[in-house]
Amino acid sequence: MASLLYRLGRLSFRRRRYFALLWVVLLGACAFAAVNAPEAEDKGFTVPGTESQKAFDLLDERFPGGNSEGADARIVFAAPDGQKVTAGDTKAAVERVVDEVAGGSQVKEALSPFKDDAVSKNGSTAYSSITYDVPSEKLTEGTKKALMDAVEDGRDAGMTVEVGGSAVDAGPEFGGVTELIGIGVAALVLLITFRALVAAGLPLVTALVGLGAGICAIMALGLPTTTITLALMLGLAVGIDYALFIVSRYRAERAEGRPAEEAVGRAVGTAGSAVVFAGATVVIALAGLSVAGVPMLTEMGLAAAGTVVIGVLVALTLLPALLGFFPKAVLPRAHRAARQPAAAAKAKEAAGSRWARFVIRRPVASLLLRSCVTSSFRRSRRCEGWW
Structure with a gap:
């Protein structure tokens, strides 16, 4: 798996224009299909075999007007x-x-x-x-x-x-202020983490491309709009997360003095393996919603699983291609300013790396600190119950 992903990463880097064009065409095709797809049929929410569903079926039998399309x-x-x-x-x-x-x-x-x-x-x-x-x-x-x-x-x-009834129940809302706030917070966190504008933007760009393709595919297949809710949340989350893995690994490889193409191949071969494993786990869990026997949950799970699959493919192909367009812009300023790879490797170590080394050197103290913090939190939660 690692060797295959290594070759795929280097191929995406070398043929970056073709891979970028491919994803633009796929996104446009999905959008065209979604716009021209017939309106999805609202099948309602049913839970076969339950007493509540039998009650609803009895209401539809006694009052058939309530089962109209309106x-x-x-x-x-x-x-x-x-x-x-x-x-x-x-x-x-x-x-x-x-x-x-x-x-x-x-x-x-x-x-x-x-x-x-x-x-x-x-x-x-x-x-x-x-x-x-x-x-x-x-x-x-x-x-x-x-x-x-x-x-x-x-x-x-x-x-x-x-x-x-449906006349007074609020329907699902998509693309609202909540999603925009989430994207803004994610951009701020990425910018603080990477300290490079391009490095913070690439995970967002790839996540939005994967999310757009997934949502358009759902609409093109004629699935109910209620299935978009779960796909929207998970698609955006995993898209940013998976791209973050690969970009972080690429920066680490470049800091060790490796050229851009080799760094991309190693990043996709190592971090990409974790992306594939994590994505497969999420897909299996979402597909498992079909075991419940609830049609709406089955549709939501499969739609979200398809969006996650697209997010994995974007992270493994489009992201390496974009790194080919910005091989140095994703690096920290100190690494970009260094003329020699060795000088870049001696640049200031990131705060996360310094903290990890501290924890490894003092494992007992770290465990005691964690235990104290956890105990204090639990005591504070118990105290809240008395008020």
Whole structure:
């Protein structure tokens, strides 16, 4: 494995223009396929064989309108204590709420509990099913507000009214502020670690390329958008992590005086082996989600596993090619300024290396320090329970 990766790293370095062009073409092809792919079918969340799923299946059987392709809402009315929803004033209030919802835009059907036999045997509660002409993500804010206003009118009438369904549930959000903050923090940490702008940028660039190709592939295959959540998190994390391994090893090899091509080959042959092993472990774990027998988890696991595979391939091929474009820019300033490899090797040792050497020289003291810190943390956690 190491010798094969060594040759692959040197080949990517020498043919860097071809490898870079290859990944640009692949990314463009995936993006084109994703844009032209049909909209993914929302199959919903099902857990076959569970009691809750049997309850949902029974609801779909009794109220088939709630199983349409459009959004749905379910309104439950509970009469005040000692009263019934079938009583005069309470029944009129329920019908007003249903009629108010039915008059809203984008509403396909609003079933009255009294006409649809959706009243409990003791008459204390009633159930109304609302369906819409469009999916939940296409509902306007006005439509959602009209639904919630009708619910509030029912509560003002003295009833307990609750609403649920896809019309009021928030769908998954992607590419928001959280992901941008995460990328910014990662860039800052990489910059502090490497003390070189190019070295900090390469892991981010390769991670974004792998993530973009993986997400576009998921969309092109027509998988539900819910599968993107896990793929987005893991793709970005492993993409940065795996590139970090190889860049760090490359810098270490260059610090020992080896030429750029040889350093890339050794970095991919050594750190790349760890990348392959780590990536295979993650892929197997994600594929194992299919054992649970939940269709959504299976799709999420396989989609995320595919994104991790792409991240591994990017780290082993595109990253060495980019190192070929910037063989010296990824090195610390002291190494770039040194004219001879020997002088670069004598440059100031990194803080992480100095700490590792300290721990190795004083293992007993390090273990005692760790034990003291752990004990202090546990005592502080126990103390928090008394407040």
